[in-house]
Amino acid sequence: MAMQNPAARPTNPRFSSGPCAKIPTFDLANLSDAPLGRSHRAAVGKAKLKAAIEETRDILGIPADYKIGIVPASDTGAVEMALWSLLGARKATMCAWESFGAGWVTDVVKQLKIDAEVKTADYGEIVDMAAVDYDTDVVFTWNGTTSGVRMPNGDAIPADREGLTICDATSAAFAQDLPWDKLDVTTFSWQKVLGGEAAHGMLILSPRAVERLESYTPAWPLPKIFRLTKSGKLIDGIFEGATINTPSMLAVEDYLVALDWARSVGGLKGLIARADANARAIFDFCDANDWIADLAEDAATRSNTSVCLKFTDDRITDGAAFAKAVAKRLEAEGVALDVGAYRDAPAGLRIWCGGTVETADIEAMLPWLAWAYEETLAAQTEAA
Numbered sequence: 001m002a003m004q005n006p007a008a009r010p011t012n013p014r015f016s017s018g019p020c021a022k023i024p025t026f027d028l029a030n031l032s033d034a035p036l037g038r039s040h041r042a043a044v045g046k047a048k049l050k051a052a053i054e055e056t057r058d059i060l061g062i063p064a065d066y067k068i069g070i071v072p073a074s075d076t077g078a079v080e081m082a083l084w085s086l087l088g089a090r091k092a093t094m095c096a097w098e099s100f101g102a103g104w105v106t107d108v109v110k111q112l113k114i115d116a117e118v119k120t121a122d123y124g125e126i127v128d129m130a131a132v133d134y135d136t137d138v139v140f141t142w143n144g145t146t147s148g149v150r151m152p153n154g155d156a157i158p159a160d161r162e163g164l165t166i167c168d169a170t171s172a173a174f175a176q177d178l179p180w181d182k183l184d185v186t187t188f189s190w191q192k193v194l195g196g197e198a199a200h201g202m203l204i205l206s207p208r209a210v211e212r213l214e215s216y217t218p219a220w221p222l223p224k225i226f227r228l229t230k231s232g233k234l235i236d237g238i239f240e241g242a243t244i245n246t247p248s249m250l251a252v253e254d255y256l257v258a259l260d261w262a263r264s265v266g267g268l269k270g271l272i273a274r275a276d277a278n279a280r281a282i283f284d285f286c287d288a289n290d291w292i293a294d295l296a297e298d299a300a301t302r303s304n305t306s307v308c309l310k311f312t313d314d315r316i317t318d319g320a321a322f323a324k325a326v327a328k329r330l331e332a333e334g335v336a337l338d339v340g341a342y343r344d345a346p347a348g349l350r351i352w353c354g355g356t357v358e359t360a361d362i363e364a365m366l367p368w369l370a371w372a373y374e375e376t377l378a379a380q381t382e383a384a
C-alpha cells in the first residue's frame, strides 16, 4: 500500500554539498555593484578583492598577522599550492578519513614522492590525531565532506610543534570553530558554506608558514599559478588582493554579498548556530528512527555541515541501489536535490546543513525521507 505524501514541502530543496545553497536572500540583482568589464587591478577591483580578504578575516576571527590570499582553482588550488610550495623540508604525516583527504595523500606520496607517514581511518571514523608526530608537517581535512566526520577541536595539536599543520577546511570554515593558533595553512573555497560561486580558493598562512616559504625552496619546479614567493620573499600582493591571475569580479561580488549576509545572521557564531540547528534536526530524526543512522561513529566527530547517513534496516537487499532509489525519489518529488552519498563513499545519503540552509527546510524534508524510505522498501518487496 502506498504511503501518503507528507503535507509540506521544503521551500528550498537544495541540500547539495557543493556548490551549496545560496544565501536565503540571494537575488542576481544583489550583484549589480560588481565592477564588470573593469580591470581587477583598477582601484575599484582591488578594493573589492581587499574587502573580500579583510571581511573574511573579521568574520572568521583570523589573527592580524596571518596572511589571507585569494587564489585560483578553488579549494583544490589552495591546497595544491600549499602542498607543492611547503612540503619536502621535513617529513610529512598525511591523515585521511575520506576521499578528499585520500586525494591529498596520493598527491604527496605518489606525485611529490615525499617521505610521509600515512594515517587513514575508514569512513565514519577518524585518525587518532593525538598520536600524530607534530614535528612533521601534518596534512589533514578538518571536516571530511564525504564521510561527515570532523575534527571535534584542535586540542590534539600542540602549540609548540616543529612542523606545519596544513588543513583543508573547505566544508568547515564558516560553520565550525577553527583554532587559528593550531593551523599554519588553512584553505577553503567560496562555493561551500557561504554558497558562493565556484572558482576561487582562500589560502590562509600563519607567520610560521610564511617563514617556511621564505626559507625553503622545493627541489621541483613550480608553475606560475602556484608561486607564492619571488626571490625568496613572499609576494605580498597576493595577500592584498593583487591576485596571481584574473579573478571573476562577479564571483567576488557574490562572495562579498554572502559575507554581508553572514554578518546579518550574527557572524561566525550565528552561522555555527544555524548549521548546528540543521544538523540537530537530522540527528534527532536518526534517534527517532531505527532504520537510519549517522555514518560518523562518534557523536563528537559528527559533522554539522555534510551530514552523511546510512540505512541500517537489514531487510534492505542491495544497499547502494536502495540509497540511490531513495535519493532519486526525493529528487523526483522536488523535495531534496543532490543528496546521494559521494561516489567513493559508502552507500547512503548526504544532506548539507551549512548555514545557508534553513532549518525549516530540513524539517520539511525529513518526513519525505521517511516516505521515500517506505516507498523504496515497498518497491523492493514487490520486485522480489
Ligand SMILES: Cc1ncc(COP(=O)(O)O)c(C=O)c1O
Binding pocket: 017, 018, 073, 074, 075, 076, 077, 100, 101, 141, 143, 144, 145, 146, 168, 170, 171, 189, 191, 198
Ligand atoms: C574536503 C574537500 N576538499 C576539497 C574539495 C574540492 O573543492 P573545490 O572543488 O572547491 O576545489 C572539496 C569539495 O567538495 C572538499 O569537500
